[in-house]
Amino acid sequence: MFVSWxxxxxxxxMLNLFVCCAVVWADLPGDAGxxxxxxxxxxxxxxxxxxxxxxxxxxxxxxxxxxxxxxxxLPGHRAGYSGIGALRHSQRRDNLFAPPIAGLNFEHIHxxxxxxxxxxxxxxxxxxxxxxxxxxxxxxxxxxxxxxxLESVQRYHLLADGTIELTFECIPRRKTFAHDYIGLxxxxxxxxxxxxxxxxxxxxxxxxxxxxxxxxxxxEHGKLSTHVGLNDSRDFPHDPKFPLTLxxxxxxxxxxxxxxxxxxxxMAYVQMFRPGDQVWLTQSPSGGGKGNPAWxxxxxxxxxxxxxxxxxxxxxxxxxxxxPRQVEQATARHREFLAR
Numbered sequence: 001m002f003v004s005w006x007x008x009x010x011x012x013x014m015l016n017l018f019v020c021c022a023v024v025w026a027d028l029p030g031d032a033g034x035x036x037x038x039x040x041x042x043x044x045x046x047x048x049x050x051x052x053x054x055x056x057x058x059x060x061x062x063x064x065x066x067x068x069x070x071x072x073x074l075p076g077h078r079a080g081y082s083g084i085g086a087l088r089h090s091q092r093r094d095n096l097f098a099p100p101i102a103g104l105n106f107e108h109i110h111x112x113x114x115x116x117x118x119x120x121x122x123x124x125x126x127x128x129x130x131x132x133x134x135x136x137x138x139x140x141x142x143x144x145x146x147x148x149x150l151e152s153v154q155r156y157h158l159l160a161d162g163t164i165e166l167t168f169e170c171i172p173r174r175k176t177f178a179h180d181y182i183g184l185x186x187x188x189x190x191x192x193x194x195x196x197x198x199x200x201x202x203x204x205x206x207x208x209x210x211x212x213x214x215x216x217x218x219x220e221h222g223k224l225s226t227h228v229g230l231n232d233s234r235d236f237p238h239d240p241k242f243p244l245t246l247x248x249x250x251x252x253x254x255x256x257x258x259x260x261x262x263x264x265x266x267m268a269y270v271q272m273f274r275p276g277d278q279v280w281l282t283q284s285p286s287g288g289g290k291g292n293p294a295w296x297x298x299x300x301x302x303x304x305x306x307x308x309x310x311x312x313x314x315x316x317x318x319x320x321x322x323x324p325r326q327v328e329q330a331t332a333r334h335r336e337f338l339a340r
Contacts (some may be wrong), residue, residue, distance in 0.1 A: 051085060061164060067128075084156065084164070101288055109145065109150055111177040112179055119148075122145045126142055153170075166316065171307060173307070179238070181236055188271075190292060190294075196217070200260035202254050202255040205254065224251040225249045226246065228250060228254055229255055232280075258273040258277075260281050262293070268317075268327050270318075274339070278299075282298055315337075
């Protein structure tokens, strides 16, 4: 169930490739820039190992492709789980994420139709290339995937305070999505937190004028799992038996601001989004196995066009936790940036 306690909106750059290339610089921080999907002159290196360690401020993030790894850095890391294989802070050296899997993991591409598992989880299966841009920035490039034909780059950039900025850019290369929308899903699998819950500002459907802190507590995987924004009236057609039960199973809440956090071992993991990207906040109490919740998000591209560039930007902060107000204050400048 969900209990209230007292203690967002569209697609990315829906432009043709030329125009997208011309404007991407405008809404990135000064030390980031266009990804290698659009900037063909961007220089990068390809490391020998399938991961790279980024360090900045008090944070260490290990960016990994979808290869299997088993060494001192990523012991027992399973194939298929890309993104942040390990996230650590100077005040907590244990990995925030469930060690065999990952966080900010590109999990699904879909169109609401029933498909084989390997197609629904195509980001796990399709070839992926790790590109190191600089000491604080790495990208995961995926050529057009075998079934969906979606080409993409995910840029993981550590800002000066250790906050992760994820920039996702994609170009559909074929007309393969049945309902003329592209559904995309990212998962973060948290390792044994004391509470499985997430927290966000919102309200019930019936009390839209009374925003408060909401504590999300899912009864089981795929039930009351997804929270949409206050003014989000979009409806995406899908098969009634669509097997990814987290995607369309909405809760009775709507978020008022596009961000949320969860707490694990005295640390807050905060995920923040651009209002214009109209993300859906999604959670599971057991997505990473018993006691390992999934704190996720979704991004939809409507009326997509082949060859156009679409874009999502979000930030994830990993900080010591003291109170909801402290988390709100500590992340205010990041949320203000994303709202520009």
